[in-house]
Amino acid sequence: MRFAGPTIREVSSPLIDDDLAPMLRGIIDLGPAAAAPQLESLDLIEMCQLRPEHLRPFAGHPTLRRATLGLCSDSKNAAASKLLGL
Numbered sequence: 340m341r342f343a344g345p346t347i348r349e350v351s352s353p354l355i356d357d358d359l360a361p362m363l364r365g366i367i368d369l370g371p372a373a374a375a376p377q378l379e380s381l382d383l384i385e386m387c388q389l390r391p392e393h394l395r396p397f398a399g400h401p402t403l404r405r406a407t408l409g410l411c412s413d414s415k416n417a418a419a420s421k422l423l424g425l
Contacts, residue, residue: 370396379404381423387411391418398422 367388372378373396381397383389389410397403406425408416 367393369393373397373400377402381406383407384409385411389415389419391415391422394419394422398424 365388369389372381378397378400379402381394381403383394384407386409391410397406403423403425406420406423408419410416410419
């Protein structure tokens with residue numbers, strides 16, 4: 340089942356307030372965020388709904404230098420890190 344809440348495109352502020360954070364936990368489409376041309380850091384904290392393949396849009400991103408991965412499983416974090424090549 341896909342989450343029917345807000346998408347990354349609907350989030351205009353780089354800082355997420357406490358009221359919006361619970362809704363964002365359901366997001367799995369990260370493609371629009373990967374289009375950010377100067378993205379340097381990706382912080383995914385307590386994003387248990389994500390699987391490593393959801394991070395594929397960030398693989399090979401030209402400016403991405405670091406990622407904090409909190410996919411709620413060491414094996415998912417390791418696979419995502421390998422996919423990102425960071």
